Amino acid sequence: MSLSAQLSEGGGAPEMGDLPSPSLVGSPTPALPGPPVPPAHRIYFYSSSEWETFIAEWATGVAVSYRQIKQLGGSGDRGVDIAAFKTDRGLEDAWDCFQAKHYAGSLSMSDAFPEMLKVFHGVTEAFYRLPDRYVFVAPKGCGASLNRLLSRPTALQKKFLELLDAEAAATRLYDAQTLQSIRQLAESSDFSIFQSLELNEMLDVHRTTPYYAARFGTSLPARPPVGQTPDAPAPSEAIYVKKLVDAYHEQAPATSSDVESASAHPKHGPHLQRQREAFYSAEAFRLYARDSVPEGTYELLQDDVYTGVVDTAEANHPSGLDRLRAVLTQSGQLDLGAHTLISMSNLKDRQGICHQLANADKLTWVAADE
Template sequence: MSTSQRSSGLPAQSTFTELPMPSQAPVTVVSPMMALPPALTPKQRLVHYSPDEWEEFIYEWVRSLREAGYVDVVGMGGSNDRGADIAAFLTSQKTDGRWHCYQCKHYDKGLGPSTAHPEILKIHSAVAERQYTVLPERYVFVAPRIGGTLIQLLAKPSSLKVSFFDWVKRNSAKLAQEYAGGLLERALDLADRSEFSRFEAGNLDTILEQHASTPHHVQRFGTPLPNRPAQEPAPAQHAPEEARYVQQLLDVYHEKWGCSPSSPAEATAHPRAGRNLQNQREAFYRAEQLRMFARDSVPEGTFESLQEAVFSGVVEVEEDDFPTGWARLKAVLAAARDMELGTNVLLQVVDPDDRKGICHQLANHDRLTWVQGEEG
C-alpha cells in the first residue's frame, strides 16, 4: 500500500463511479481580435473613394437636385475640363445661358486656397477665351474635406477675392507662361469685375442626405431600403392596363366553373372565382407598387432583373402538362412563392404577394399562359 493510501485511510482498491455530464451545446468563445470591425458609414466610405468614383457620386447627387430647376446635367471632367467637372444648365442655352458649375476635388487632406485659386483662375480664363459664354451663377467646390481657411474665405467673398489676387501676384511669372498671349490679363480683368460670392463649398452632410433620396444610394453604400408605402386596395374598376392578365384569369374560371370568359362581372359574382380574382388583382397591384417603389429607390433595371428571375424560375413549371389552367396557375404561383431569387437588393422588401403579382405582370404580356389548349 502506498503512503498516500495509508494516510487517507482509503482501501487499496477503491473504485470511483464517473457520473455522466449533462449534454449542452458547445460554447464558442470569440476573442476580441476576432470581432468584425464596425461597418463604415457612407461618409467614411467617401473618404476612400478614387477621384473618378467621387466624381460619379457627385454627378448622381447633382442630377437629383430637382428643386434647382436644372434642365440637364452633364459631366465635363477630364484633363481639359476648363474649370468645370459637372455643368448643370438652368436653360436650354446651356453654358450660353444660366448655369452652375460643380468642381470635384478628392485629396487626402482638406481642400485649401492653394487648390481653389488655380480653379478660380481657370474658370475665368475659360470665359475670357469664350470657351463658355458667361460665368456660372454658382461655382461649387465639392470635396470630402474642406479646410478651415478656405471655408472662412468662402464665407467672406471680398476676402476670397483679395486672397486670389495675392496668389496671382506671388505666382505671376509662372502664370504668365501658362496663360500666354494676353489670356492672363483678360482673365484677371474679368475676375476683377466679377462677384466672388458665386464661389461656395458643398456641405458633405447635406450632399449625403440629398443623395439618400436617389435610386443610387442603396447600391452605392449598402444601406437598407426605405420603407415601402402602405398598399392601396386594387381599384374597383378594372383598368385597361390589366386587361390581358384578367382575361387569362377569366379563361381559367370559364374552364373550371363555366363562368363567361367575356364577363368579369359574372366571375366577380361567382363565390369562388370572385374571391380568387380579387386576390390576384391585389397581388398584381402589389407588384405594380413594387415596380414604382424600385423606380425611385434603386438603379434602373433592378426591378426588371427581379422580374426576369421570377420568370426564369417558373417558366418550366408553366410549360409542364396540367389537366386544367387552374392547376397550372396554382403550380406557378406556388413555385414563385417558394423559389430562391438570388441577391437582388429588392428582396429586402419583397413579400409573397409581390411574387404572385409579378407572375400576373408576366401574364399581362403573354409571357405566361394559364389555359394553353391541346396544342400545348
C-alpha cells in the same frame, strides 16, 4: 443660408446621365468582422472617379429642378467634373458645376485658383456659359482661409485678381491675351457663385437618394403600406386582366366571358380580386424600389423571377388556370436571396411580379394551342 438650404428651394426629379446601371444584385459591401465603418470614413478611401460618382448620386437628392446630371470629369473636361443642367440646353443655359477634389487634406486657395481660372477660360472660349453655382466638393472640405474668402465674394474676387496679376504658377498655362480676357470677365462677374459643401451636409442629402443603402450597405428604409386596390381595373391593367379572364372563360365560357361576368362568378370573382391585389402590391413594391435603390435594381429582380418561372409557364398544363397556379407556386419557391430588395417583399409581391410580366406580354396563361 447654407448651400444645402439653397439647393432645397424648388422641386423636380433630375435624370442621371452617363452613370452605370447597378451591376450588383445585392449589397456591394461584403460582410466583415468588427465594427461597421462609417460612411464618411469609407469616402476618405475613394478614388477620384468614385468620388465624382458619389457627388453625381448626391446631386439627384437636392431639390433644385435639374433636368439632367452628368459626370464629365476626365481629360479635356474644361474644369467641369459634375454638371447639373437646369434646362435641355445643358451647358449653353443655366447649370451648376460641382468640382470634385478628393485630396488628403482640406482645400486651399492655391487648389481653388487653377480651377477658377479654368472655368473663366471655358466661358471666354465659349465652351459653356458661366454656371449659376460653382461648388468645390472635397471630403475634408475647405481650409479656414479659403472658407473665409468663399464667405466674402468681394474679397475672393480681389484675391483672384491679385493672383492673376502676380502671374501665379497656374497662369503659365495661358497666353497674355487669354489672361486679359479672363481678367475682364472676372472683373464683371459675381464671385458669390463660388461655394463649398461640407461632407456631413452631403451625407444628409445622399441618405434620401436611392443610392445610399446600396453604396454603404445599410438597411433599406421602411416600406409604406400598400394602398387599396381600385374596384374596377384601370387601363394599365388591361393586358394581364384579359389573360386572367381568358383562363376563367376556358373553364366557364357561359359565365366568365368578360371582366364583369368573371368578377360576378362565385369562384373566379374572388380569384380575380386576389390577383389584382397581388399586382397592386407589386406595383407598390416597384415604386418603393424606385425611391430606395439604384435605377434598374427592381428590373433585375423581375428578370430573375421571369427566368425562374418561364420554363414552368411554357410546360404543358391541363388548362390556363393550372398554368397560372403552377407559375405562382414556382415564384414563391425561387431563391432570390441575392437581391437586397427581396428582404422587403412578401409572397404577394412575387405573385404580382408574375402579373407584371404578363402585363408586359412575357407570360401568358392560355396557350394558343389550348
